[in-house]
Amino acid sequence: MYAEERQQEILRQARAIGRVDVMTLAGEFSVTTETIRRDLTVLERAGVLRRVHGGAIPVERLGFEPALAARDEVMTAEKERIAKAALAELPEDGSIIIDAGSTTGRLVQILPADRELTVIVNSPPLATVLATRANLSVIMLGGRVRGRTLATVDDWGLRPLSRLNVDVAFMAANGCSAARGLTTPDPAEAAIKRAMIDAANRSVLLVDHTKFGDTYLSRFAALSEIDVVITDSGVDPAVASEVASAGPEVVRA
DSSP states (O other): OOHHHHHHHHHHHHHHHSOEEHHHHHHHHTOOHHHHHHHHHHHHHTTSEEEETTEEEEGGGGTOOOOHHHHTTSSHHHHHHHHHHHGGGOOSEEEEEEOSSHHHHHHHHTOOTTOEEEEEESOHHHHHHHTTOTTEEEEEOOSEEOTTTOOEESHHHHHHHTTOOEEEEEEOOSEEETTTEEEESOHHHHHHHHHHHHHEEEEEEEOOGGGBTOOOSEEEEOGGGOSEEEEOTTSOHHHHHHHHHTSSEEEEO
16 A cells, blocks of 8 residues: 555545544554554644644544645545546636636646636636636636635625626535535635535536534535536445435446
8 A cells, every 4th residue: 555545545534433542553454553643743843733632533523624725735636537527517618707726726737638618617727727728718706715725705706696697607615524514614605615516507516535424613505406426436336326315416436
């Protein structure tokens, strides 16, 4: 097992059970405790774990919201597969919304050059990437920029969305569960996400498997309001079935 694979499994276990123990992990992976401590240091620097005595806990348990740069460094292969699968949901022409996020950011990078699309975004970094593409017309939503996620929020983003009719919205979420729906830590960001879904004829959620079962402060949609959920093959089949039973088609990339 490569170090990155081991670190992703450590993160998965931490999120599943709430904490991980150095000695237990060393035995499970047949490596030294020093190797596990180095893995935990890497994950802490990425902003997804917080070291505690004898182990680590996921930052979500402490009420922290990992910064975009930190989230962009984990589950990279899974996010790339999800983005490629999302290409099947693109209209031949027309308009799309791409929500701010690390997985949706992968979709921005691989949008095909043979589609004439209007793309609405609420992320300055994503707008910068898209603006160089001759086949795209890019609309950047205004508002306050949240430093943690680099997403624009508040009224200058909400008002334009209330006047738009978009073909497909590609959405991100911090948490996804059949019981609590789609959630995110910040109420202002939740309001923008809600408005994006309301503006779109179809909504497609792009989430890796670690987001399932997590619940954050602000709920912005029920799963029944989402047409397609695209995730990776690491999702538990029982979880995927539960999500599908709530309404959306589930695609495992």
